[in-house]
Every structure is written in structure tokens, then in C-alpha cells.
Amino acid sequence: MQRRELIQWLVATAGLSAVETLTPADLLAFGREVHRRPVSRTSARALSAHAAETVTVAAERILPATDTPGATDAGVTPFIEKMLADWHTPEERARFVAGLQDLDTRCRAHASRDFVDCSEADQVAVLNALDAEAAGRRDHWFGRLKYLTVYGYCTSEVGQRALGLWPQPWRYDGCAPLDATH
Amino acid sequence: MPPTDFDAIVVGSGMTGGWAAKELTELGLRTLVLEAGRPISPEQDYVEHKPPWEMPFRGLGDRRTTAERQAIQSHSVTFDELSHVFWTDDVKNPYSTPADRPFYWFRARQVGGKSIIWGRQVYRWSDLDFGANLRDGIAVDWPIRYADVAPWYDRVERFIGVSGQKEGLAHLPDGEFLPPMALNCAEQHVRQRMQERFGRERLLTIGRVANLTVAHNGRAPCHYCGPCHRGCITRSYFSSVNATLPAARATGRLTLRPFSIVKTLVFDGRSNRVTGVRIVDAQTREEREYTARVVFLCASALESARILLNSGVANSSGQVGRNIMDHIKWGGASGQLDGWTDRREIGERPNGIYVPRFRNVTSRHPDFIRGYGFQGAAGRSGWEAALRAPGIGRAFKERLSQLGPWTMSFWGFGEMLPREQNRATLHPTLVDAWGIPSLHIDCRWSDNELAIHRDMNVAAAELLEAAGATQIEPSTSGPSTPGGTNHEMGTARMGRDPRTSVLNGWNQTWDVPNLFVTDGAAMTSSGCQNPSLTYMALTARACHYAVERLKRGEL
Numbered sequence: 001m002q003r004r005e006l007i008q009w010l011v012a013t014a015g016l017s018a019v020e021t022l023t024p025a026d027l028l029a030f031g032r033e034v035h036r037r038p039v040s041r042t043s044a045r046a047l048s049a050h051a052a053e054t055v056t057v058a059a060e061r062i063l064p065a066t067d068t069p070g071a072t073d074a075g076v077t078p079f080i081e082k083m084l085a086d087w088h089t090p091e092e093r094a095r096f097v098a099g100l101q102d103l104d105t106r107c108r109a110h111a112s113r114d115f116v117d118c119s120e121a122d123q124v125a126v127l128n129a130l131d132a133e134a135a136g137r138r139d140h141w142f143g144r145l146k147y148l149t150v151y152g153y154c155t156s157e158v159g160q161r162a163l164g165l166w167p168q169p170w171r172y173d174g175c176a177p178l179d180a181t182h
Numbered sequence: 183m184p185p186t187d188f189d190a191i192v193v194g195s196g197m198t199g200g201w202a203a204k205e206l207t208e209l210g211l212r213t214l215v216l217e218a219g220r221p222i223s224p225e226q227d228y229v230e231h232k233p234p235w236e237m238p239f240r241g242l243g244d245r246r247t248t249a250e251r252q253a254i255q256s257h258s259v260t261f262d263e264l265s266h267v268f269w270t271d272d273v274k275n276p277y278s279t280p281a282d283r284p285f286y287w288f289r290a291r292q293v294g295g296k297s298i299i300w301g302r303q304v305y306r307w308s309d310l311d312f313g314a315n316l317r318d319g320i321a322v323d324w325p326i327r328y329a330d331v332a333p334w335y336d337r338v339e340r341f342i343g344v345s346g347q348k349e350g351l352a353h354l355p356d357g358e359f360l361p362p363m364a365l366n367c368a369e370q371h372v373r374q375r376m377q378e379r380f381g382r383e384r385l386l387t388i389g390r391v392a393n394l395t396v397a398h399n400g401r402a403p404c405h406y407c408g409p410c411h412r413g414c415i416t417r418s419y420f421s422s423v424n425a426t427l428p429a430a431r432a433t434g435r436l437t438l439r440p441f442s443i444v445k446t447l448v449f450d451g452r453s454n455r456v457t458g459v460r461i462v463d464a465q466t467r468e469e470r471e472y473t474a475r476v477v478f479l480c481a482s483a484l485e486s487a488r489i490l491l492n493s494g495v496a497n498s499s500g501q502v503g504r505n506i507m508d509h510i511k512w513g514g515a516s517g518q519l520d521g522w523t524d525r526r527e528i529g530e531r532p533n534g535i536y537v538p539r540f541r542n543v544t545s546r547h548p549d550f551i552r553g554y555g556f557q558g559a560a561g562r563s564g565w566e567a568a569l570r571a572p573g574i575g576r577a578f579k580e581r582l583s584q585l586g587p588w589t590m591s592f593w594g595f596g597e598m599l600p601r602e603q604n605r606a607t608l609h610p611t612l613v614d615a616w617g618i619p620s621l622h623i624d625c626r627w628s629d630n631e632l633a634i635h636r637d638m639n640v641a642a643a644e645l646l647e648a649a650g651a652t653q654i655e656p657s658t659s660g661p662s663t664p665g666g667t668n669h670e671m672g673t674a675r676m677g678r679d680p681r682t683s684v685l686n687g688w689n690q691t692w693d694v695p696n697l698f699v700t701d702g703a704a705m706t707s708s709g710c711q712n713p714s715l716t717y718m719a720l721t722a723r724a725c726h727y728a729v730e731r732l733k734r735g736e737l
Contacts, residue, residue, distance in 0.1 A: 023400070024397035024398075024401060024402035025402070027401070027402040027415070061575065062575070063579045063582075064576060066576055066579065068579075070579075082238060083239070083242075086238070086239075086244075087239055087244075087245050127574050128574060131572060131574055143570070147570065150565065150569050151569060153582075154566075154582060155234035155241065156234075156235050157233065157235045160233065160234070160235070163564075163565060163583050166233060168407055168529070169528045169529045170405045170406065170407075171405070171406055171529050172364065172406040172527070172529035172530070173364075173529065174364045174365060174366030174367060174531070175366055175522070175527075176525060176526055176528040177524060177525065177526075178526055178585075180528060
């Protein structure tokens, strides 16, 4: 068996006894191979279809697709739903859902339609107003939406690749040029 | 003497249990290692390479389950969404404290114990530490000095692999180092400026860390992926699973039995010997006994004390469970450094900087005795800084890839004095999920530790000021909770007098000659250095002593 095949076989079968026979070079190659294991995704429902759509549009306005992917491309909404369903308290979730409803109320007063049906300019305007309102407040629902959007984006595969954080460099340089490639 | 199941029994398979297993088997003893928790298979259980998007909560952890089952364990700095499996379930493993004096008892029950999730910082002690109690007239004197331990530090360092920089300091002796990891540009600057201001009195050096910078003893060098505490498939940092247990297994004389909770030692009053141990099988709950000629307790400081107290042996001094020590932390400061805006770090260095103790080394501080060392690092903030930043849209998104200024932080680890009142006793009614009596832990900082904690802020700010930092911010944290540094020790201390100590200078209990305790329980004072290296050196030393005595028929 070639070394490379051996390593791939180890990754597939997780053979403990064989690993003890590997050389340091093999171990390092093995470690790198493990990084390429396939990805699983999770999802959970905590929002109505309308609320989820509201989150998706708002997240995309916060982190729009530009020359790099945006919040929608990064799958931010399923992450936010997972967090609302299984991480936040019922009170936190209720405050968040109430916030989404308030967003529609504001939009109907301002433009006579729900947030998702507003023009992009109106959406940006109402979110900017909310952003100013939420500044410095830890309990504001919009602060939570923004936090989850940024966190979800930056920890997604799309986001990690866009930010140059993945794949990992496999070395340490404590004083590298900003534009250094791995 | 009747035949025994094994020559030696080692209770615990972690930092010190792994060393006892390696040394005893290599010296020819058929050795049974009893581990309370599950077996570990690196290929299944090590998860350091899981990317964030494969975690359901992206690294934020399962908040609800953590609150229910690991409310205490989750305070450990290396506890996270993936590594939480390497800590115990607080519900199955209860203990109590006075209501107004919390104590964090971090526990790891699996093969490897806490050596899987440790911080890997390794520093030698010197006679500044071993002579401290005698000099200050505190507690009891250590029965050993640096010269007794130095060759064992050598032995341990050569085997585990320690990367570090020699600095020639008498009070933080150099070791057998692999090439050091690099300081980043800001840290190099701070080192230089500190040298100009303080000479060699306050020195910044790269952390001495049990991570390999070159291939060593069949293990691969570090590849800088970051989360060591989730395991290491390349075996690039030291843990018993990665190094000592495989060495013991290679002798053919190791028997490792997981799911084996030691309930008591079995003591024979006529011969004044322990004949073995009684265990509860964690899965079947069946009890059984194993016999051996010598027993090593390596179960961690408080767990070993609990076994001694539950067994009612080796405590004629009344010192078992007393003198609990940890290191006080959360004092320090951070500040910004101008420059190197065109530079950044690449890769995750599993290590920071170290400023060896400088208080009460050559001069006398008016407010406290002993001292502290600083750990820390310089770095640039990344996308995390945008989590609470203002704005939305294209410009806001661009912030995600912009790095903040270089920020240098120092945080102190301070020595704790041994005090008899800081004590673990058997709880009169509380038992664990296997019916074994639990501990009641009563431990608090003394004024000396609190003065050390306050001084950390002052001195860290001085270092930053010397470095030319701006926006210097002293720590706003109060002192850490005792136990929270995960350096608990002292509960079966060494000494020179059987009336005031549990162990002699060879980690051998005064009362029972074939019973040794070689984990943190043995510590007579706490130093301010991360303690695992000393635990390992004392363990190796005690093993050689015990085997020599066994071979001469003296145990």
C-alpha cells in the first residue's frame, strides 16, 4: 500500500493500532487529510416562513453579497434558527420574534408594506435606524440579529474561505506581510 | 509474601499516572493502571480539526446542556463546544462548598485525564520555590531541593518534548529545550523595550510549552491548527495518550483498565501495607479488588485525597485534604502598540509569552511575600471586533477582514500560600453516582494572594508603559475563583516530619511504606509556575525509588 493510500484508509477506518506505526511525517500527512473530511449541516425551525424570510433579507442587508459572498450565500438563516431553537432562552427568542414583528410595523407605517416587500433603500434606512437605536445596548433584538449574522457568516465555510481563514496555513509566522498567502 | 495480581497498581492515567505507568513498566513491573473514565481512541475522540461550521453551535457550546450538566466544568478556560466531552458530568460527580465560598473543581475522567486538556506550559522550579516555606517560616519545609529534582526535570523534558528559549535565569532554570516558537513582531518589540527599561529583572521570553517544534520521539511537529485541548492527531503536544501510555504499552507489561473507579485502598493492619485497591466498575457497578506490591495514587490532588480519606489510611498527621492551593489569576493589563500595520500573524501559535517572576526575587515587596509570573500575547483582532461594531452593508462587511491594532496583554499567575484551613473533608451524606462519599471543599484566598492579584495590574501596566503602549487598560476582573486555574494541589503534602506531613521526600506515605502519592497532592508550596512538569518529575523520581526498594525487598 502506498503511504498516501494508507493515510486515506486510516482516515476512513480510524484504525488506532496502525497509527502507532506511523512516522512523524505520516502523522502530519494524516492530520492534514483529516481536515478534508466532508461537511454536515444542521437545521432547526424556530421561525415562521415569513419571519425566516425577514431574517434572511435583513441579514443580507447587513452583510450583502459584493465581490465576496453575502449572508444568504453563507447560510446565515439556518444558523440563526438553530440558535433560536436550541440555544437562546424562550424569553430571548420571544424578544427576537417581537422585534421582527416590530420591523414590519415600522415598515408598514413608513412604506405601507412588510419589510421584505420594501425597496432595498427603505430596508437599509429602517435597519440603519435600528442599528443606531441598538448601539451600546446588549439586550436589543437588532443587536442580537447583527451579532448572530456576523458570527454565523464568519464561522460558515463560505465566510471562512472569503476571509482567508480556511484552509488553515499549517505554519506559524508571527510577522507576515498582510498579503502573505499560506 | 502471597502472589499478587500485579506488581504495581497506578490509580489514574493522566499527567502523572501515565508517567508512573511508563517508568514502572520500563523498570520491569507488571503494572495495572486504573482509570475511572472511558477509553480514548485518538482517531475517534480527537476533534481538533473540525471546522466551526461542523459544530451545531459554531463553537458557542450547547448552552442548555452545559447549564444542566457541566455548570462548574464550563468555567475552565479550555472548555468548549467540542472539548466539553473531556470534562466530567457535574451531576454524577457532585461536591459541596460553603455557600459564600465557591471552589471550581475541574475533573477529567477518561484515559489521559487532564493531560488531554491542559495548557501545556512547563516551567522548572528553583530553590527560590523549594526553599520558600523555610525562608518565610510558613507551613513546613520541602524535604527536597532543586538539585534533587533537576535530573528528573531533564528526563521528563527529553521525553515529552518542550520548546523554549534558554535565558540563564537562576530562579527559572533552563531545560532541555527543542527550538523555541517565534515571538511575533509586537512581542519582539516589547521584549526589547522591557530589556532597555528593566534589564534582566523583568524579562519577556517565549512560553516554554510541551508542543513539538520538530519531530521528536516518533511524534510529529506542531502544525499550528490551534485548539490543542480537543486532542492532537499528530501527537504534537504531550499527553499521556500521545506519549507515556504508548511507551508503557510497548513494554508488554501494562494493563490499562478504564471504567474503574477506585473506592478505597485495601489496607492490611498486621503488615501495615496496602494490599491493593477496591474498585467499582463504572458501567456494571460491580465491585472487585486487585492486589499488588505497591500502589501509586495519581488521581489528581483532590481525588487522591478523597481516596485516602475514604480509605482511612496514611493520615496520622491529619494533613490529608488540607493545604489546598491553586494559583490566583485575572490580574494584568493590556495596551495598544503602534506600528506593524502591514504585518500579521499567520497560523495559530499554541503558546504565548512568559515573564518570569520578578517580585521578591532580589528585592522585597512591602505588601506580600512570594510572587507571580505573567503569561500573555500580542495580536491583532479580526472579525470578532465587528460583532458589536456600528453599521450595516458593504462598508460594514469590509470591516470583517480588517485587522485591529496590535494589542499586548499580560495576565498574572500568582502563588498561593499553604494554609491548613483550606481543606477538603468527606461530606457526611453526599455521594457520587456510584455511591462513593464526596468531598466538601472549603478554600479561600488569603490577604497575601489578594495583594498579589492587585499588584498584577500595577506591574503589567508598567511593562506596557515601558513598551510605549497606549490606551493601557488594567484588568477589571476580580480575583479568580479558587480552583479556577486548574492547578489544585497540596492535599497530601511532602515534609520532613511524619507528624506534620503525609509524604516523605520520595512521595512515599510516612504511614504506609508501599503507598505513594505523586500527583499535585504532594506539593508543599505552590510556586507560581504551571505545576505539571514538577508533578511529572516527582513521579518519575518516586517510581525509580520505589522499584529500587522493591528489588531490595524493602517495601
